[in-house]
Amino acid sequence: MTARLDATHGADLTSWVASANGHPDFPIQNLPLGIVSAGNGERRPGVAIGDSILDLAGLAAAGLLPGEAGRFVEAGASGTLNAALALGGGPRLALRARLSELLREGTGERPAVEPHLHDAESCVLHLPAAIGDYTDFYAGIHHATNVGKQFRPDNPLLPNYKWVPIGYHGRASSVIPSGVPVRRPSGQRKPAAEAVPAFGPSRNLDYELELAIWIGTGNAQGEPVPIGSAAEHIAGYGLLNDWSARDIQAWEYQPLGPFLAKSFASTVSPWIVTPEALAPFRLPQPARPDGDPQPLPYLRDEADQREGALAIELEVLLQTPLLREKGLSPHRLGLSDARHMYWTMAQFVAHHTSGGCNLRPGDLLGTGTISAPDLAGAGSLLEASQGGREPIRLPSGEERRFLEDGDEVILRARCRREGFAPIGFGECRATILPAAVP
Numbered sequence: 067m068t069a070r071l072d073a074t075h076g077a078d079l080t081s082w083v084a085s086a087n088g089h090p091d092f093p094i095q096n097l098p099l100g101i102v103s104a105g106n107g108e109r110r111p112g113v114a115i116g117d118s119i120l121d122l123a124g125l126a127a128a129g130l131l132p133g134e135a136g137r138f139v140e141a142g143a144s145g146t147l148n149a150a151l152a153l154g155g156g157p158r159l160a161l162r163a164r165l166s167e168l169l170r171e172g173t174g175e176r177p178a179v180e181p182h183l184h185d186a187e188s189c190v191l192h193l194p195a196a197i198g199d200y201t202d203f204y205a206g207i208h209h210a211t212n213v214g215k216q217f218r219p220d221n222p223l224l225p226n227y228k229w230v231p232i233g234y235h236g237r238a239s240s241v242i243p244s245g246v247p248v249r250r251p252s253g254q255r256k257p258a259a260e261a262v263p264a265f266g267p268s269r270n271l272d273y274e275l276e277l278a279i280w281i282g283t284g285n286a287q288g289e290p291v292p293i294g295s296a297a298e299h300i301a302g303y304g305l306l307n308d309w310s311a312r313d314i315q316a317w318e319y320q321p322l323g324p325f326l327a328k329s330f331a332s333t334v335s336p337w338i339v340t341p342e343a344l345a346p347f348r349l350p351q352p353a354r355p356d357g358d359p360q361p362l363p364y365l366r367d368e369a370d371q372r373e374g375a376l377a378i379e380l381e382v383l384l385q386t387p388l389l390r391e392k393g394l395s396p397h398r399l400g401l402s403d404a405r406h407m408y409w410t411m412a413q414f415v416a417h418h419t420s421g422g423c424n425l426r427p428g429d430l431l432g433t434g435t436i437s438a439p440d441l442a443g444a445g446s447l448l449e450a451s452q453g454g455r456e457p458i459r460l461p462s463g464e465e466r467r468f469l470e471d472g473d474e475v476i477l478r479a480r481c482r483r484e485g486f487a488p489i490g491f492g493e494c495r496a497t498i499l500p501a502a503v504p
């Protein structure tokens with residue numbers, strides 16, 4: 067069921083695309099998939115290799131992607147990857163194997179491939195799929211605990227947390243790719259000291275450091291996906307910033323959960339990092355502490371418990387106009403890891419479909435904010451500034467409790483393991499624009 071190690075993972079594998087060798091995100095061992103326009107050209111499937119992007123439609127037209135590998139690219143010819151993701155793991159694996167051959171140092175096919183290579187700087191990266199539905203989970207147990215503590219110091223986690231993968235339905239229409247600026251939302255906010263709410267720009271704008279999960283093959287309505295085959299429905303992963311207006315959220319969230327505090331924008335990284343690329347970085351799901359319940363049978367699978375977690379280092383950085391002006395690098399606000407999830411990705415899929423809901427190719431799931439146990443690993447400002455009480459001091463001399471206009475938030479992710487080439491996810495970044503004048 068789970069992706070296996072093969073020749074494409076060899077640590078000594080190098081590419082004739084020189085920038086790929088030692089590239090922090092996109093060495094030949096990664097090969098993430100996306101939708102790209104070169105210059106003003108049409109949207110086509112592409113793969114990141116070093117500082118370049120390979121046009122897969124061009125390769126296919128040149129006859130370089132026969133069989134199953136070509137099927138994947140053909141299905142993406144419409145300018146979204148939905149139909150390609152729907153094909154499941156076979157064509158994706160075939161494409162990966164073929165691309166690894168074509169990009170390898172020493173291949174005789176370099177002259178045929180090279181004309182289809184573009185400088186990444188000259189390309190526009192789009193959403194990889196037309197997202198029909200977006201669901202956000204809440205699996206980062208330290209985030210859930212830290213946020214819960216602000217409301218219930220003695221009993222931060224609600225009684226359902228360790229039984230049910232908590233989630234809610236997000237808004238798909240406002241999911242945007244990395245690089246598109248985000249406008250500060252306005253809404254109703256009611257500070258505790260005020261008797262009635264007022265409408266205006268959010269004063270407590272925050273980010274959330276999450277992983278994105280792209281659904282591949284879907285399921286029919288009324289036909290749940292068993293936990294044992296749930297991982298096969300995941301086509302890949304990315305980074306997700308679930309922007310959150312905490313003041314609007316605090317007033318509107320009861321009793322039905324987040325609404326306008328989160329629906330104004332969610333930013334995803336444009337590259338789909340495949341389960342195949344992540345095969346070396348699988349881990350056992352961390353053992354639950356003594357006294358915690360075991361997952362109910364519909365969420366428990368031996369193979370998933372043995373290798374259903376991922377070692378992915380997650381980082382969030384802040385760039386302000388003043389930091390940039392002073393020539394200072396973006397300031398790290400948090401360093402966390404995907405290991406801090408209480409539920410596996412397969413458990414999300416099994417739980418989501420367990421009631422009969424149908425997932426469709428290109429649907430997006432968020433993991434929920436993934437924070438480490440310590441403050442240096444906070445995945446949101448709500449945690450890092452402890453509800454806005456403790457400002458974060460930046461090397462520019464500035465302070466932040468929440469985000470200001472002009473601030474840019476950058477998410478990054480990296481996988482490392484002894485004996486394997488490290489790979490990354492590319493960036494998920496966006497700058498905050500001032501609120502629209504009502």
Ligand code: CA
Pocket residue numbers: 202203274276308432434435
């Ligand atoms: Ca979230």
